[in-house]
Amino acid sequence: MIPTQDTKKTSLPYGRVFNFSAGPGALPLEVLEEAKEDFLNYKGTGTSVLEMSHRGKDYDAIHMEALSNLRKLMSIPDDWGVLMLQGGASLQNAMVPMNLKMDGKMPNYIDTGNWGNASMKDAMLLGPLHVAYTSEPMNFDRAPSDNEPNLTSDASYVYYTSNETVQGVDYMRDAKFTTDALIVCDASSNILSRAFDLNKYDVIFAGAQKNQGPAGVCTVILSPRALEVASKQNLPLMLSWTKAHKAHSIHNTPPCFSIYLCGLYYKWLLNKGGVSSIAPINERKAGYVYSAIDNSGGFYTGHAVKENRSLMNITFKTVSEELDKKFIKEAEAIGMTTLAGHRSVGGIRASMYNAFPEEGCKLIAEFMKEFANKNG
Numbered sequence: 001m002i003p004t005q006d007t008k009k010t011s012l013p014y015g016r017v018f019n020f021s022a023g024p025g026a027l028p029l030e031v032l033e034e035a036k037e038d039f040l041n042y043k044g045t046g047t048s049v050l051e052m053s054h055r056g057k058d059y060d061a062i063h064m065e066a067l068s069n070l071r072k073l074m075s076i077p078d079d080w081g082v083l084m085l086q087g088g089a090s091l092q093n094a095m096v097p098m099n100l101k102m103d104g105k106m107p108n109y110i111d112t113g114n115w116g117n118a119s120m121k122d123a124m125l126l127g128p129l130h131v132a133y134t135s136e137p138m139n140f141d142r143a144p145s146d147n148e149p150n151l152t153s154d155a156s157y158v159y160y161t162s163n164e165t166v167q168g169v170d171y172m173r174d175a176k177f178t179t180d181a182l183i184v185c186d187a188s189s190n191i192l193s194r195a196f197d198l199n200k201y202d203v204i205f206a207g208a209q210k211n212q213g214p215a216g217v218c219t220v221i222l223s224p225r226a227l228e229v230a231s232k233q234n235l236p237l238m239l240s241w242t243k244a245h246k247a248h249s250i251h252n253t254p255p256c257f258s259i260y261l262c263g264l265y266y267k268w269l270l271n272k273g274g275v276s277s278i279a280p281i282n283e284r285k286a287g288y289v290y291s292a293i294d295n296s297g298g299f300y301t302g303h304a305v306k307e308n309r310s311l312m313n314i315t316f317k318t319v320s321e322e323l324d325k326k327f328i329k330e331a332e333a334i335g336m337t338t339l340a341g342h343r344s345v346g347g348i349r350a351s352m353y354n355a356f357p358e359e360g361c362k363l364i365a366e367f368m369k370e371f372a373n374k375n376g
């Protein structure tokens with residue numbers, strides 16, 4: 001049964017809950033309200049964005065503004081590419097090796113959890129690769145330091161996941177591996193949560209449904225070096241970065257409504273002052289929960305080692321599986337939902353992306369203290 005406004009009482013309008021979902025994640029209320037306002041008749045055009053031709057001038061303006069606002073937010077230079085593709089972040093697991101294929105060179109992968117692992121599995125179907133680092137023996141609780149991965153000298157690209165969404169493990173920096181190879185980063189769950197220094201990347205891709213908008217779009221950011229390598233491949237339309245880049249990602253019908261919502265999100269974030277303003281807020285928000293873990297006298301344990309604690313996905317456990325379940329159930333009863341850990345790791349996961357309200361972070365931290373006192 002869908003809960004009614006009366007069953008879960010929070011301080012939020014419209015009977016909304018504190019949604020700790022890892023993805024699709026909570027969107028800013030202002031974005032949803034603006035979309036609602038525009039829904040039936042977009043700014044006097046007489047049509048919904050859902051019904052517009054993707055070749056018409058109204059959609060074109062929406063599309064180009066979204067791309068340009070993402071450029072602003074991440075300070076992406078003009079000679080870099082910004083794509084909005086379908087197929088989610090998961091399709092990039094195949095598109096990366098296809099578009100960056102180099103004869104006689106070998107992709108190097110860094111495996112820090114579920115997503116790094118998934119990307120290796122797909123890349124392996126397309127050719128040999130080298131696993132330069134894996135934190136599997138440590139139960140995926142950390143990211144490597146810059147010098148730790150055992151990179152090959154013939155590396156075509158080095159691939160890593162800046163924030164492992166399932167494990168809650170974040171590099172907490174722009175990694176600077178000792179290599180001249182292209183650097184590819186899956187930043188699905190921490191893009192726009194802090195500044196990224198583009199000098200240290202060639203490809204950054206991110207499914208939108210974590211920290212940019214709804215599902216249906218994956219943004220792909222490409223350096224001139226990456227564009228150059230991709231331009232040498234001969235790939236089908238929907239698998240080619242180059243073909244998408246030349247057509248500003250309108251090489252076929254794009255997911256217009258999802259891109260429109262990403263555009264509203266980018267505007268929302270620009271109005272908040274951009275990534276440099278949201279980054280300290282994200283630190284503060286995660287701080288409430290990590291303090292509750294650290295001050296619980298061992299009742300809660302965090303999954304990630306301290307230097308790799310994600311600000312976006314906080315993973316922890318109580319002292320038993322029974323109490324984890326009780327925690328999730330009691331939190332849900334007061335309007336804090338989707339706190340169960342990923343099915344592969346269990347425990348509790350609180351995802352708190354840019355749009356997640358700070359009030360909800362304070363509330364869960366308070367709840368954690370009370371729950372530990374009652375059950376510890």
Ligand SMILES: *Cc1c(COP(=O)(O)O)cnc(C)c1O
Nearest residue numbers: 088089090115165186188189207
């Ligand atoms: C969610 C996620 C993915 C997969 O995204 P899809 O859009 O569902 O394909 C890949 N990588 C990371 C880091 C993620 O968080």
